[in-house]
Amino acid sequence: MKGRERKIVRLPNFEYLEPGTLDEALEILHVHRGNCSVLAGGTDLLVRMKQRLLTPKHLISLKSLDHLNHIRQENGSSPSEKDEVTKIGARTPLADISRSDIIQKHFPGLFQAIESVGAPSIQHHRGTIGGNLCQDNRCLHYNQSAFWRSGRQACHKAGGNICYAKEGSDRCHATCQSDGAPMLMALDAKVTLLRKDGQRTLPLEDIYTLAGEHPLSMEPDEILADIQIPLPGLGTGNAYKKLAYRSAIDYPIASAGVVVQTSQEKNSEPVIEKSRIVVGAMSSAPMMLAQASKSLEGKSVSDQDALKKAAAIAMDHASAFATDNVGSELGYRIRMVAVLVRRALDEAIKRARSEA
Ligand SMILES: Cc1cc2nc3c(=O)[nH]c(=O)nc-3n(C[C@H](O)[C@H](O)[C@H](O)COP(=O)(O)OP(=O)(O)OC[C@H]3O[C@@H](n4cnc5c(N)ncnc54)[C@H](O)[C@@H]3O)c2cc1C
Known part of the structure; x- marks a missing residue:
């Protein structure tokens, strides 16, 4: 290319480790705690590494841990939980989730969420559900190349003490743009986290901190092993709606995951x-x-005023935390919350009625 040099952005140096067993993986994470990142599909992690937003010394690949790749129905994780749950291994590719009969039959909302992630190349070749839930928060002022960022003071997320998205703010407001997380939270999913000396199972919402700079409460030596979703009862419907610039490639700029039990x-x-x-x-x-x-609660499924009111309350609450940092006009995104919630409610109710 004459006159214009093609610039190749290289990954920083790191040691690649590919444990063959989960015990080995947990041991490595324990030994290198804090200097090591888990590599699933790499579609979020490697981009951030190329942008020098993250420079771990070691990458521990989940590639050979086949038992983290499954979708199956089982009983709950504790003896008191007799109800059936669907378990999804954290390393399960997104494409396997959207192709699964279990997911299509019981969790059409999750199917919609996963099918909307990025582009088919992400869903089919690399992206996993664990990576989708553990991906870092994003901000237009942070997810930029090292060169772009070098011209200005570091923001809170990059180790500085300034927020470009909310002037004067003493904390980071980077946004969680996972498509899987809101739908799985609506479905009341739990996650199991493993570390060398133990494991814990907790509601999915508990792994999120609401702090933009450190969005996950997981310890640096923990691996997300699986996700458990209770099987919906009769008369229950779920749905997911997403607003994005384009129907492919783009992250959500607003979304709604809804479950309705009738x-x-x-x-x-x-x-x-x-x-x-x-x-x-x-x-x-x-x-x-x-x-x-x-x-x-207690409202008829055809009570249009109640549905409209619920969507308006959702919009009000969402607006209290919303930040103008993922593109598009903030006021538009806030107004669209009411639209997305209403559409998701209508679809979930329709599905609940066809299930009854
Ligand atoms: C162009 C483009 C468009 C995208 N669009 C969307 C979109 O619309 N919606 C969306 O939700 N995402 C989107 N993504 C983000 C990403 O591709 C997906 O979320 C994908 O599912 C991430 O999975 P992964 O396996 O590649 O994660 P990785 O990149 O491997 O990992 C992501 C993070 O999670 C951690 N991690 C991964 N697995 C585990 C585990 N089992 N235990 C502990 N930590 C773990 C990693 O250490 C890393 O910090 C997009 C990415 C690109 C590049």
């Missing part, structure tokens, strides 16, 4: 017994909107 009485209009509304891509963690969800 009553089963024959010969009467079903009522909403319970709902879970989660809004994504508006703040540093997906937002579980308890008040909007509660406002629907």
Whole structure:
């Protein structure tokens, strides 16, 4: 190319480690705690490394840990949990999730969320569900090349003490743009984390801190092993809606994951017994909107005023945390929260009724 030099962005140096067993992986993470990153598909991690946002000394690949790659139905993780759960191994490729009969049948909302991630090349060749949930938060002022960032003072997330997204803020507001997280939170998913000397199972929402610079509560020597989703009962529907610039490649700039559980009485209009509304891509963690969800309890599935009100409450709450740092106008994104929540509720109710 004459006159214009092609610039190749190289990865920084690191030691590549590919353990053959989970015990070996946990031992390595323990020994190199803090200097080591887990490599699943690499579609988030390697980009950040190329941008010098992260320079771990060691990368520990999950490539040979085949038992982290599965989708199956089992009983719950504790003896008190007799109900069936669907377990998804953290290293399961996104494409396997959207192709799965179990997911398509019981969790069409998760199918919608996963099918919308990036582009088919990410879903089919590399991206995993564990990486999707553990991906770093993003901000237009942070996810840039080292050269771009070198012209200005470091922001909170890059180790400095300034926020370009919210002037004067003493903390980072980078946004969680995972598509999988809000839908799995709405589905009441739990995750199991493993480390050398133990394991813990906790609700998915508990791994998110709401702190933009350190979005995950996981310890540096922990691996996300699997995700457990309770099997929805009869009369339950779920749906996911995403707003993005384009229908492919793009991260969400607002999203909504919704679950609606309806009553089963024959010969009467079903009522909403319970709902879970989660809004994504508006703040540093997906937002579980308890008040909007509660406002629907006991309301008829065709009560248009109640559905409209729930969507308006969701929009109000989301606006309190929303930050103008992922592109598009903030006011538009906030208004679209009401639209996405309403569309997701309508679709979830339709699915609940066809399930009843
Ligand atoms: C062009 C482009 C578009 C994209 N669009 C979207 C989108 O629309 N929606 C979306 O949600 N994402 C999007 N992504 C982000 C990413 O591709 C996906 O989220 C993907 O699922 C990440 O999975 P991965 O296996 O490649 O993760 P990796 O890059 O391997 O890992 C991501 C992070 O999670 C950690 N990690 C991975 N697995 C584990 C584990 N089991 N235990 C502990 N830590 C772990 C890694 O250390 C790393 O910090 C996009 C990326 C690109 C490059």
